[in-house]
Amino acid sequence: MRYLTFALTKGRLAKKTLDMLERLGITCEEMKDKDSRKLIFVNEELGLKFFLAKGPDVPTYVEYGAADIGVVGKDTIIEEGRKVHEVLDLGFGKCRMCVCGYEEAAEKLKHHELIRVATKYPNIAKDYFYNKKHQTVEIVKLNGSIELAPIVGLSEVIVDIVETGSTLKENGLVVLEEVCPLSARMIVNPVSMRMENDRIKELITNLRNLLREE
Ligand SMILES: Nc1ncnc2c1ncn2[C@@H]1O[C@H](COP(=O)(O)OP(=O)(O)OP(=O)(O)O)[C@@H](O)[C@H]1O
């Protein structure tokens, strides 16, 4: 039996992903060791391999077949636009992609003024403003702490993830428009989906049943 390889997202989604797999009886004790510098983990018994990667790299590993299966946020799937099959909404990591800013920016948005939009997600922001709203904007790519942009005057608005809303609140910002809801998804390499159809289908079915029980 060949190994099935999982690319899992580091950071926020990691613990919930491992908990979910554990509830299916898929364990990888070694992976929980926070001090370890080891990158790839093997469950010999089940014929599975796992590695943790930065979110945006997960669809890349899956598209190229270096991983058969990935767990990653919907935001990253849309932004990266890789050729992968999205097979399951895992129901955790729920948040929203939103246009945010100071309350005053609402008027500028409404009147389609030429504004700057700071974001870690330039493709999502472009698609939203150009294709959905038919509004010309200037997109400024940032890599983190996006809420800073309107505060320091880099941009009028941001396109970013909102979960509890506390980052916005603590900085006097508000949600102006919602782009789309988000959550963690399971993705599969299209060739693996055909070649390992039985094993992958069984995994999807088991996960679906587990999600139904919750
Ligand atoms: N409050 C949140 N902020 C950001 N991402 C969230 C939040 N809640 C859920 N998510 C989901 O978790 C995924 C990973 O988030 P995480 O914070 O680990 O990565 P990141 O902030 O994009 O990466 P890094 O910290 O390496 O820049 C996101 O892509 C998103 O789908």
Ligand SMILES: O=P(O)(O)OC[C@H]1O[C@H](OP(=O)(O)OP(=O)(O)O)[C@H](O)[C@@H]1O
């Ligand atoms: O609505 P909330 O619950 O406050 O969560 C949303 C915040 O969390 C994320 O940032 P993160 O902590 O990943 O830091 P970063 O901006 O440096 O990526 C996101 O970019 C928002 O800033």
